[in-house]
Amino acid sequence: MLLAGSTLSSYDEARQDFSWAAATQLLSGLPEGRGLNIAYEAVDRHVATGRGGHVAVRTVGRSGTRDLTYRELSLLSNRFANLLHSLDVGPRARVFTLLGRQPELYVAALGCWKNLSVLSPLFAAFGPEPIRNRLTLGDAQVLVTTTALYRRKIAPQRDRLHGLRHVLLIDAAEDPPDGTLDLTAALASQPDHWTIPATSPEAMALLHFTSGTTGTPKGAVHVHDAVVAQHITAGFALDLRPDDVFWCTADPGWVTGTSYGIIAPLTHGVTLLADDGDFDANRWYQVLADHHVTVWYTAPTALRMLMRAGAELASRYDLSALRHIASVGEPLNPEVVVWAREAYGIPVHDNWWQTETGAIMISNYPSMPIRPGSMGRPMPGIDAAVLRCGDDGRAAVTGGQVSVLGTDQVGELALRPGWPSMFRAYLHDDLRYRQAFAGGWYLTGDLARVDADGYFWFVGRADDVIKSSGHLVGPFEVESALLEHPAVTEAGVIGVPDEVAGEIVKAFVTLRPGYEPDDALRAELIAFGRRRLGAVAPRDVAFDQHLPHTSSGKVMRRLLKARELGLPEGDLSTLERPR
Ligand code: ATP
Numbered sequence: 001m002l003l004a005g006s007t008l009s010s011y012d013e014a015r016q017d018f019s020w021a022a023a024t025q026l027l028s029g030l031p032e033g034r035g036l037n038i039a040y041e042a043v044d045r046h047v048a049t050g051r052g053g054h055v056a057v058r059t060v061g062r063s064g065t066r067d068l069t070y071r072e073l074s075l076l077s078n079r080f081a082n083l084l085h086s087l088d089v090g091p092r093a094r095v096f097t098l099l100g101r102q103p104e105l106y107v108a109a110l111g112c113w114k115n116l117s118v119l120s121p122l123f124a125a126f127g128p129e130p131i132r133n134r135l136t137l138g139d140a141q142v143l144v145t146t147t148a149l150y151r152r153k154i155a156p157q158r159d160r161l162h163g164l165r166h167v168l169l170i171d172a173a174e175d176p177p178d179g180t181l182d183l184t185a186a187l188a189s190q191p192d193h194w195t196i197p198a199t200s201p202e203a204m205a206l207l208h209f210t211s212g213t214t215g216t217p218k219g220a221v222h223v224h225d226a227v228v229a230q231h232i233t234a235g236f237a238l239d240l241r242p243d244d245v246f247w248c249t250a251d252p253g254w255v256t257g258t259s260y261g262i263i264a265p266l267t268h269g270v271t272l273l274a275d276d277g278d279f280d281a282n283r284w285y286q287v288l289a290d291h292h293v294t295v296w297y298t299a300p301t302a303l304r305m306l307m308r309a310g311a312e313l314a315s316r317y318d319l320s321a322l323r324h325i326a327s328v329g330e331p332l333n334p335e336v337v338v339w340a341r342e343a344y345g346i347p348v349h350d351n352w353w354q355t356e357t358g359a360i361m362i363s364n365y366p367s368m369p370i371r372p373g374s375m376g377r378p379m380p381g382i383d384a385a386v387l388r389c390g391d392d393g394r395a396a397v398t399g400g401q402v403s404v405l406g407t408d409q410v411g412e413l414a415l416r417p418g419w420p421s422m423f424r425a426y427l428h429d430d431l432r433y434r435q436a437f438a439g440g441w442y443l444t445g446d447l448a449r450v451d452a453d454g455y456f457w458f459v460g461r462a463d464d465v466i467k468s469s470g471h472l473v474g475p476f477e478v479e480s481a482l483l484e485h486p487a488v489t490e491a492g493v494i495g496v497p498d499e500v501a502g503e504i505v506k507a508f509v510t511l512r513p514g515y516e517p518d519d520a521l522r523a524e525l526i527a528f529g530r531r532r533l534g535a536v537a538p539r540d541v542a543f544d545q546h547l548p549h550t551s552s553g554k555v556m557r558r559l560l561k562a563r564e565l566g567l568p569e570g571d572l573s574t575l576e577r578p579r
């Protein structure tokens, strides 16, 4: 079985040869056949094979540059496991982190898995209430955070967090607030040695909340076996190799920041670059250049901002080490792929997956021609299909059966269950979990179509799709068309109820510097849309320099719609706010 994406001789061959059982053999497993543990695969086995001196994690940003080798990470995470054990925190107990990309995040994550506890990383930018809700819903026993975040967001409500037994502060030094421990001091007194207990691949490892793009976030449960899919997909889709310097820009509070911001790259033995600073085009290019990043995994919203900053800016930095760029989280507009190829000399590879899938499912492989605007083709081991929908815009289920659509028809994207990183539950919501499956498929809630060559094209989220005068309009198509206008750098498109058409398409657009948000430009954009899109073009365009985004960088269309219609704004816990 071939591994690295760019060496795939042929996509079809790789799919044919593939089996998850064979893929599992590519990982070492715990010594003496004691099972499969994420932390062992990510760290200890590299030490066992003589790569302990290689830099595992390099943190850059706010607090300067710090390197942790695989050996250091292995020892520190052993200490963390010992610490949990000494605090009587056992297997299955939930350990939450509220941290940026500081070294302690990686120590805590790996130590947690070594103790068979369950990691649940939260966005540090969350407000007190979303934090409390998740800690409560997730039965948090331990929280690892900073003194400042603790004082601001936890201490005032500590008396309401009954199950929270231990708070570990990474920077409390001699003066930890009441009811907390200083992590550095606590680790210093723990032994370096730890034996990872036998680990069932089905043991719960991660609790991850969805982005809340379409409603209240759901807690997806993942198990240790997920590491098989994370490792394999990082080879196929991200093309990772041991000598890479890999930068994943995702926050650890988002599943990308764990699957590909911690686990997968470490299983490949790369140097993982972790930047804790805010987005700034100059600074990001500086990071890419200074650290000779070879593989970069980021999101469309960041790429759109870099596009807005212009190709000339990119040309001022030496990005020659960069071999591969991938993007996830939202549809990647073809305009951005084309621009990136010009600006960086290499294209951006879109890939699609969800919190629920735990790993990349559909991807534009390094080895196959990219179709700009397409998500690519399913990973080896993954069967994807498009299912016929009913009036509610979700897969139609009759007598427990669904029907698979042919080429170029729009329906609900579905995956055949059985890959290792598939979520095993929505926490405390069995009904919702069961409803996510029908007729032998997992229903993703996204609408897509597949072309004659097996490339999948994203149409929209079932909740976001607009029905206008008998047409089914995917916001992505409209947004991408608007992005082709030189004035527009980002767009969010919604349906607004209309007596005649059912819904009409309305676009909110962000303008490039130098353009005036006036009636002339509005009329021009409407006419531009009509030329490109015909009947599904926006009838109305509004200007908005601050489109609402989730903390994971997705345009929150449901909030645009609620505001437009004067409806309640719903769950805004994941709305991005300044730190
Ligand atoms: P919630 O489920 O709480 O509404 P969410 O679906 O945004 O939030 P995530 O699991 O972070 O939470 O995101 C997965 C979703 O992101 C996918 O279902 C899809 O709608 C979108 N997505 C991810 N990657 C892509 C992509 N490459 N192209 C288009 N959409 C994508």
Ligand code: MG
Residues within 6 Å of the ligand: 210, 211, 354, 445
């Ligand atoms: Mg979702």
